[in-house]
Amino acid sequence: MIVAKRKPFEEIKGLIKGYNKVLNVGCGTCVAVCLAGGEKEVAVLNAELDMARKLEESPIEVGALTVERQCDREYLEPLDAIVNDYEAILSMACGAGIQFVAERFPQTPVFPAVDTTFIGVNQGVGWYEERCRSCSSCVLGMTGGICPVTMCAKGLYNGPCGGTNKGNCEISKDQPCAWYLIYERLEKQGRLDSIMAFTPASKWENQVPRTVIQPGYEKSKADATP
Amino acid sequence: MRLEYPKNIKIIRVPCTGKVDVMHLLRSIQKGADGVYVVGCLEGNCHYNEGNLRARERVNHVRSLLEEVGLEGDRVRMYNLSSGEGPTFAAYAREMTENILALGPNPLKKWVTRP
Incomplete structure (x- = not known):
């Protein structure tokens, strides 16, 4: 899932300074699961904003709406009817949802x-760890299911480097x-030959915004292209 | 025991302090309460293993949220005692009341409209 952290309260308060009617939109998928931007986190932030602005003698009206997913048009439709009632929107979704x-x-x-x-995994309630950098060229099949792009400090495809030190990285x-x-892991699986295979450098497609069209769904993009 | 404790305290019963949510505490202050304290079982004695430990984490979280907002975090506290400690319950009630009296009334009270 996509993992997010709530921004510091002062920063959020600063962003909406000068607005007196703001709609706080939560997202019910990834950021709700990682306890950063779901319905409950919207309620907590709104309560904080309400109290802080009253203490500053400049009350704010903060609306709340948590949609299933902000990265999907169909779930954004309910916003259409109410968005004009507000001067600004706060979004608690991931960067993709906010932009949509x-x-x-x-x-x-x-x-x-x-x-x-x-992009990470859930290690325990409220505890998440990064596992994927969405590099677009997955090598997990050759690396025993451990991502060197994410887990190696240098993101090496063909490691280790000279900094490996009794199982630890030179950075810490x-x-x-x-x-x-x-x-x-490969040794346990009897697949050490896999580590000898040379992996060419990534195309680093992640330097530009990427698009994925799943097989069998080409029509939707073609229809939308003028 | 007919113990006395300050009359301005309103008790809200919950099955376990683990039931107390951040929003319950935050909303109490938002709605003008001068202070809120959570009284749970002694640490290590939770019937649900860690309900009171979770409550303490939430209380500490709310304390930091209140500080962020510009209010005193000490308006929210957590106390622990066993069900057989009536005198301790009364002592904690007095302690919390004195703490709140020292902090003064909740400045948000003037914004609260009652029906």
Whole structure:
């Protein structure tokens, strides 16, 4: 899932300074699961904003609406009817959701209330760890299911480097060497030949905005292209 | 025991302090309460294993949220005692009341409209 962190309260308050009627839009998918921007987090932030602005003698009206997903047009439709009642929108979705809301309502200022942080896994309640950098050229099949782009400090495709030190990375003794882990796992699986295969450099497609069209769904993009 | 504790305290019963949510505490202050305190079982004695430990984490979170907003975090506290400690319950009630009296009334009270 996409993991986000709520922005510091002072920053959020600063973003909507001068607006007196703001709609806070939560997202019910990834950011709700990682406890950053779902219905409950919207309620907490709105309560904080309400109290802070009253203490400053400049009360604000903050509306709340949490949609299933802000990255999907059909779920943004309910906003159409109410968006004009507000001067600005706060979005607690990931960066993709925030941009999709801003794209739908270009006349309305849209502000982020969270910092989108990574694609990660749930290690425990409220505890998340990064596992994927969405590099567009997955090598997990060759690396025993351990991503060197994410887990290696240098993102090496062909490691380890000279900085590997008894299982740890040279950057910190608390940071395991990804390539050491890869070696150990492949050895257990009897697939060490896999580590010898040379992986060419990534095309680093992630330097430009990417588009994915799943097989069998080419029509929707073709129809939308003038 | 017929113990006395300050009359301005309103008790809200919950099955376990683990039931107390951040929003319950935050909304109480938002709606003008001068203070809120959560009284849970002794740490290590939770019938649901860690309900009171979770409550403490939430109380601490709310304290930091209030500080962010510009209010005193000490308007929200957590206390622990066993069900057999009536005198301690009364003592904590007095302690919390004195703490709130020292902080003064909730400045948000003037914004609260009652039907």
